[in-house]
Amino acid sequence: MEKKYDVTALGEMLIDFTENGVSDQGNGLFEANPGGAPCNVLAMLQKLGRKTAFVGKVGDDPFGRLLRRTGEEAGVDMGGLLADKQVHTTLAFVQTAPDGDRDFSFYRGPGADMMLTPEEVSETYVADARIFHFGTLSLTDEPVRAATVKAAALARRAGAIVSFDPNLRPPLWKDMYAARAMISWGLAQADVVKIADNELEFMTGETDFDAGAAKLLADYPNIRLLNVTAGSEGSYAYCGAQRVFQPAFKLGGTVETTGAGDTFCACVLHFVLERGLEGLTAADLTEMLRFANAAAYLVTTKKGAIRSMPERAAVEELLAAHA
Numbered sequence: 001m002e003k004k005y006d007v008t009a010l011g012e013m014l015i016d017f018t019e020n021g022v023s024d025q026g027n028g029l030f031e032a033n034p035g036g037a038p039c040n041v042l043a044m045l046q047k048l049g050r051k052t053a054f055v056g057k058v059g060d061d062p063f064g065r066l067l068r069r070t071g072e073e074a075g076v077d078m079g080g081l082l083a084d085k086q087v088h089t090t091l092a093f094v095q096t097a098p099d100g101d102r103d104f105s106f107y108r109g110p111g112a113d114m115m116l117t118p119e120e121v122s123e124t125y126v127a128d129a130r131i132f133h134f135g136t137l138s139l140t141d142e143p144v145r146a147a148t149v150k151a152a153a154l155a156r157r158a159g160a161i162v163s164f165d166p167n168l169r170p171p172l173w174k175d176m177y178a179a180r181a182m183i184s185w186g187l188a189q190a191d192v193v194k195i196a197d198n199e200l201e202f203m204t205g206e207t208d209f210d211a212g213a214a215k216l217l218a219d220y221p222n223i224r225l226l227n228v229t230a231g232s233e234g235s236y237a238y239c240g241a242q243r244v245f246q247p248a249f250k251l252g253g254t255v256e257t258t259g260a261g262d263t264f265c266a267c268v269l270h271f272v273l274e275r276g277l278e279g280l281t282a283a284d285l286t287e288m289l290r291f292a293n294a295a296a297y298l299v300t301t302k303k304g305a306i307r308s309m310p311e312r313a314a315v316e317e318l319l320a321a322h323a
Contacts, residue, residue: 005077006050006273007163008129010121010151011038011138012113013058013067013081014090016258018303030093032063033258033304034070036113037135037167040259040305044266044295046075047309050273053125055080055151057144059089059112070306080125084112094258106171110141117143118150126151127158131192131269135167139182152189161272164190165265166199176202187220192272194265197230213238224277227268227289229261235293237285244282246289249297249322259305260296266309267292294318 013036020031042052054076058064060083067089071078090111095103108114116138126132132155138148155162164186173179183203187193195216197209206212209228217223217238228236234247271288295315302308 003128003130004051005053005125005129007042007045007131007133007269008053008055008080008125009038009042009133010055010116010126010148011135012036012090012111013039013054013056013071014092014108014111014113015063015067016304017091017093018256018258019095020303031303032066034067034307035092035258035305036067037137037165037262038133039067039071039076040262040309041133041165041266041269042071042076043074043306044263044299044309045270048266048270048312050270051077053077053080053129055116055121055125056138057082057084057112057116057120059083059087060085061088063089063091064112074306074309077125080122082116082120084115087112087115090114094256104169104171106169108172113137114141114144116147118146121147121151121154123154126154127160129155129158129160130273131161131163133163133165133265133269134186135165136179136182136186137167137169137172139186140172145182156189161191161277162189163192163194163265163269165194165261166196166203167261168196168199168202187216188222190220190223191277192225192227192268193223194227194229194261194268196261197228200228209236210243213243225268225272225280227264227292229264231257235264235289237289239277239280239285242280242282242285244285244289246286246293248293249318251297254300255303257300258303259299259308262305263299263309264292264296267295290319291315
């Protein structure tokens, strides 16, 4: 049966306040960038011509309304986004290091994204998607944790491919034992996983990517495609007997790395929608990683994420220039 959506994602939408110079009085200025990992992924998928939907909650406040408008402008179906009248939209202040890496300070005690209940999860949005995608910010607290568990079960029953990105943010967890347990639960649900190098080490104790990936795939045999991102070094793909590495595009001009992993993840999901998960060759995976790495590089040359996703033509132009 034909599904209405290519990808539905559940999770947080928030405002990333990023440094943007100083005022005439010498005070630091911050730019309000709409973001949140799951919707970042959808925004890039929309750039690639996919039909997407978002499920989550924001505050009934100016920031929440800005996030809804931004998602709609990106082409994402925001019918599953609810507004909480009591709890404000989550905010994150992002400080950027000279190499573009980031340090986050969250205002989420609580934030509206944590307030989504299982009853508020629309079965239509989840079951009518070819892929269901989620991360761990919707697993830190109740009731959104129960909402995520319900959505993942709905997706599996509907035959959707399940995609998971740990997206570990230590300041948001009461303790790291809980973080490990919830990441483990997420990994056990997923067909496709995008995991960063530090998250792989956190879950396996391995600093060697191949050893960490082997341990993860042994512990979670349900994972059919595992992608490991290694920041400015590049990315790895593990699928069946295939193991592929592709270096990152190091062309300068990096402003900040917000959204790079989400852009990469979106490109992987686009590839899966196009090619499936069966019989992928090393050449297939190399093509997938090159495209994803190129798109991820391009988003680092701008601030923010949702409004900074590159056009497909820009990604293809970069690949052609560095064939």
